[in-house]
Amino acid sequence: MQTHEIRKRFLDHFVKAGHTEVPSASVILDDPNLLFVNAGMVQFVPFFLGQRSAPWDRATSVQKCIRTPDIEEVGITTRHNTFFQMAGNFSFGDYFKRGAIALAWDLLTNSVDEGGYGFDPEKLWATVYLDDDEAADLWREIANLPVERIQRRGMADNYWSMGIPGPCGPSSEIYYDRGPEYGIEGGPEANEDRYIEIWNLVFMQNERGAGTSKENFEILGPLPRQNIDTGMGVERVACLLQGVDNVYETDLVxxxxxxxxxxxxxxxxxxxxxxxxxxxxxxxxxxxxxxxxxxxxxxxxxxxxxxxxxxxxxxxxxxxxxxxxxxxxxxxxxxxxxxxxxxxxxxxxxxxxxxxxxxxxxxxxxxxxxxxxxxxxxxxxxxxxxxxxxxxxxxxxxxxxxxxxxxxxxxxxxxxxxxxxxxxxxxxxxxxxxxxxxxxxxxxKHAHADLTAYRELVDAGPTEFTGFDELTSQATILGIFVDGKRVPVVAHGGEGETPDRVEIVLDRTPLYAESGGQIADIGSLSGTGGAAKAQVTDVQKIAKTLFVHRVNVESGEFVEGDTVTAEVDPKWRHGATQGHSGTHMVHAALRQILGPNAVQAGSLNRPGYLRFDFNWQGPLSDAQRDEIEIVANEAVEADYPVNTMYTKLEKAKAMGAMALFGEAYPEDVRLVEIGGPFSLELCGGTHVHNSAQIGPITLLGESSVGSGVRRVEAYTGLDSFKHLAKERALLAGLASSLKVPSEEVPARVATLVDRLKVAEKEIERMRRSTAASAASNAAAGAELVGKVRVVAQRMPVQTTAGDLRSLVGDIRGKLGNEPAVVALIAQGDNDAVPYVISVNAAAQDLGLRANDLIRTLASTVDGRGGGKADLAQGSGKDPTGIDAALDALRADIARS
Incomplete structure (x- = not known):
């Protein structure tokens, strides 16, 4: 049976049993504890934690999973994989142990003609938690499993949790006996190569506290309701149904x-x-x-x-x-x-x-x-x-x-x-x-944020966003929260006191909550009669549906159930729409100039500014950047109408709408169209009514933010004009200083740069000539220390380490074949002290080593160094010790 068929039969089985099929989430999920989704239940965590009520009583999915902690084991054993597919069925307060066991057993043992996998019941085993008599009895009742094929195991094997405080419970695992050629008999306890686990049924019934391992944590008590979370390894089942030894032999690998x-x-x-x-x-x-x-x-x-x-x-x-x-x-x-x-x-x-x-x-x-x-x-x-x-x-x-x-x-x-x-x-x-x-x-790593205080409001339904059509709305206060705890009323602290910073949830609001790269609106809330006033400093979403207004209370009091007026700062909103619509313009221009592979990888827009990340290899040329800016501004000048519509996700994709990778979209989506085919994107943000309202778009620069990802930044509207005015003033200042017309400034600057380069080369040539002259004089004045000719020389200031390496070779060559040591040291930039020592073969025969002598110099100038017997180098920090270092070196050589 092919893997695609295994997946289909699983989903069909549970859909027939009243489950809602839920698509696999992206492997990138907004979870503070996970780099990648690593289990089939991850996208359902808020429902298990009780933070949100599930939209269905029963669900089923085949989730893409990635686990990389054991990456070094991949290939060495045939049990470790970094990517796998986890098929699961989930019950949120509906059926429990009996239903989970019965549904799993039916799918595994029903014949292929009946939609099952056709496993031989005589080869299936089950494990249960140590004291879970209920599960053991159900396996005997439902599956007729004999007692000897139901094994009891401890917390490490048959008690599940996320590894952090949250839901947990005993589990029951299903194993398949591959036969004596794979190992000794005796069930999973005896050999998990022969008895291979294919399905884990978790009976999520308790809440755990903090702990340090799979077994070391406290059970805090029962959950408000009992849930089911199961996971069937698609690849493992494929191995068995395809008659191969391991996943690497299956049809997909x-x-x-x-x-x-x-x-x-x-x-x-x-x-x-x-x-x-x-x-x-x-x-x-x-x-x-x-x-x-x-x-x-x-x-x-x-x-x-x-x-x-x-x-x-x-x-x-x-x-x-x-x-x-x-x-x-x-x-x-x-x-x-x-x-x-x-x-x-x-x-x-x-x-x-x-x-x-x-x-x-x-x-x-x-x-x-x-x-x-x-x-x-x-x-x-x-x-x-x-x-x-x-x-x-x-x-x-x-x-x-x-x-x-x-x-x-x-x-x-x-x-x-x-x-x-x-x-x-x-x-x-x-x-x-x-x-x-x-x-x-x-x-x-930490526990999931406790959002249970908001659960009642989340379950009541989404906040109605009115901001597409109006900037001021009448609304009812549904909840008030201080430090995450719900309170009935909040008031200004009084004269001279810092206003309380609170969160207020309304039934409807014109203020945009941060999402999709667009930062939140700012604005105000005011009570009837104007006595109560609060500044809205931020708006965030909880569970992607509930708008939470973070406010500073300036006067009066706000009471749950009161009617208030919510108002967006119009200047802020105008700038925000310019930035967001400008982002769509730049995205469309990028794709027009670079092609369809320039796909969005992230964005940020705020009033007057936009930042856009896209997939692309290598920097853009100046010509490409100019073209992108021109195309975007031509679209602005064209005064395209900005239209929005709601449609089905699949229809929007068929129309060519752009979506953000890794983003989970609902079935019904909002489509933003600017200029017909010019720009068509899935977007929930606020926009201008016509493209001309964006104002000029000025690209500020383009850079790399990672392998294969580039970033462009730009100003829009008045901010763009201010930036251009500043650039114009800068150009005028340069023109005045250089005493040339503005259009001649680039040529004049280029001429000055060329002259500067010529001057720097001449200075460098003179510096090297001076150093070489000093080196020649040093060779001529070599002193005899014992049997060794020694050049221990302080070189001119700012002689580089590279110069020193070159010069010691020249000097050593001029000293002939007699035992010789050359040590050059200088005071470089920022008081750095580079030094190099060379010891010829004859000196080495006397027991001298450059990598030994270098330590003498290093200790006196607060430095370090190393190398080989013939050449060593290093650098110090104390130029006041240079002369003492050279004296110490001569003394070392004299003692040799």
Whole structure:
């Protein structure tokens, strides 16, 4: 049975049983505890926590999940995957243990003709929590499972929680016996390779407190109602129904392995374990990367972007270790698209963008590998020169951590060079880094914000937003909150006291709540008669539906149930609409100039200003920036009407409307159209009525905000005019200073810059000439210290470290083959003290070493340094110790 069919049968089974099918959420969810969605129930957490009432009693979904903590285990075992699909059914205060067990058993054991999976009931086992007699009895009653096939296990295995305070409860897991060829008998307790878990039924009935592990936490008491949360591993079921040993052999993963095998010089499954691991890494990480990019992530150096970068680099590295020297990522992405597309159509419709981002990372990493190879060669040379055969662990760690050079390649290249690597030292440093990362993650992990105080208002229905049609609205106060607690009344603190900062929820409001990149409106609330007044400083959404007004109470009192007048600051709103509509203009201009791959990756707009992030590789040229600004302003001048309409999401997409990646949209969406086909976007923000009201758009600059993501910033309206006026004043000032017309300023500045460069080169030439002359004089005046000719010289001020390295070579060459030591030191910029020591072979035969002598100089000028026996260098911080350092050096040489 194909994986797509397994998914369909699961959803059909539960929809037939009265469940609402809920689409998979993006793997990027607004949750402070999660980098990626890692379980099927994550999008339902607010319902389980009681923060919101679920819109359905029963739901079912197949959720995209990503887990990366065990990334190093991927491929080594066949149990770890970074991407998997979790099929689940959920009950919110409806059925409980009996219903969950019966529904799961029916789907697993019903025949294929009846819509089930057709598993042999005699091969299924169940586990329950230690004291859950009810679940054990239900398994005997519903499934006729004998007592010996129902095992009881402790909290580590059969008690579920999110790992933080919140809902929890005992669970019951379903296992399939794969037979004696996979291990000893005795059920899941004896062998989880033979008895493979396929489904976990969580009976969510309690609330847990804080704790430090899966087993160490307090049960605070029962939840207000009992819920069901189950998770069936689609890939594991596919393994069993397709008769293969592991997920890598299933229909959605094996095609990637077959592709790689058709390219690599060494095959898969031919007895080389290390190569098989590499094949599996490529297969697993390729599809995970495609899913992550599809949901809007680009490679970066932290957070989700870093995870994506690491996945792609492990793919590329593994391919190279298999002997593949040509680019492969584009073929991998195409194979993933073809395999996964039927379940995830966005991989097909958005393939060009996904492929472009992945291939760009491959190109960048190949350059990294080239640089890393050069650095490795240096480390190998130093190792051999010292007579050692083991590359230091800290060198391998630096290659890995700073330059992204994989340890696998370091090991392989070391072997080719007749060397080994201090793996223990490398692993120790990696472990230290990992522990620091874990400590940092633990410090940032916390319980979900307690929003239960707002739940009654959330359940009552959404706030009516009137701001599209009016700036002033009459409204009723539904709730007042101080420090997150609901109160019946709030009043001004009195004369001279700081006004109370409170939150007020209205049944309707014209004030826009921050969302979609547009910051919130500011305005005011006033009571009947005008005695009560409050300034609205911010508006935020709770549960995406409830508008919460953060206010400073200036006079009087506000009472729950009172009627108030809510008013938007008109000047603020005018500027905000200019900024937001200007963002749409810039987005449309970008796509017109750069093409459809310039897709939005985020935005921020406030009165008179906009910031727009988009997917693109490399900086824009000056010509492209000018064209974008021209196209956007031509659309402004065209005075296009701005039209809005509400329609179905699928219809809007069919019309070509742009949406933001990673954003979850409802079935009914708002479409903003400016100038017909010029700009068509899904948007819930406020806009001008005609494009001319935006005013001029002035691009301020363009920059990188991460791999494959660029940012443009611009002013609109009066802010744009003010910026241009300031630029005009600056130009006029330059023209006056240079005594040329304004239009000649660029040419005159270019001429001055050229002259400055010529002057700087001449100064540099003179400085080098002076230093060389001093070096020649120094060689001529070499002193004899014992048996060694010594040049220990303070060089002219601002002689650079590079100059010193060059000069010591010249001087040493002029001293012939007699034992000689050359030590040059200078006072550089900001009181830095660079120094270099060179010791020729004859002096080394007397026991002198540059890397030993360098410490004498360093200790006297508060510095540090190092190097080899023939050449060492360093830098200090105390120029007052230069003369003493040279004297100490002579004394050291005299004692040798």
């Amino acid at each position: 094996r095609p990637v392995i077959d592709l790689v095998a058709s390219i690599a010089p060494r095959g898969y499954g031919v007895g080389n374990h290390d190569d098989d691991v590499r094949y599996r890494i490529i297969a697993d990480h390729s599809r995970t990367a495609a899913i992550i990019i599809g949901d809007g992530v680009s490679p970066g150096n932290d957070g989700r972007g870093y995870v994506l970068r690491r996945l792609l680099r492990r793919v590329i590295r593994s391919a190279k270790l298999l002997g593949i020297d040509t680019p492969i990522v584009a073929q991998l992405m195409a194979t993933v698209r073809d395999a996964m597309g039927p379940s995830y159509p966005e991989l097909v419709t958005d393939f060009d963008r996904i492929n472009r981002i992945a291939v760009a990372e491959e190109t960048a990493f190949n350059r990294t590998l080239e640089a890393g190879s050069r650095l490795f060669d240096e480390a190998a040379e130093i190792t051999k020169a010292s007579g050692a055969t083991v590359i230091a662990g800290n060198s391998a760690f630096t290659l890995h951590d700073t330059y992204g050079f994989p340890i696998d390649l370091t090991l392989e290249m070391a072997s080719e060079a007749g060397l080994s690597v201090d793996e223990a030292g490398f692993r120790a440093l990696m472990n230290e880094q990992r522990q620091r990362a874990k400590a940092d993650a633990a410090a940032r």
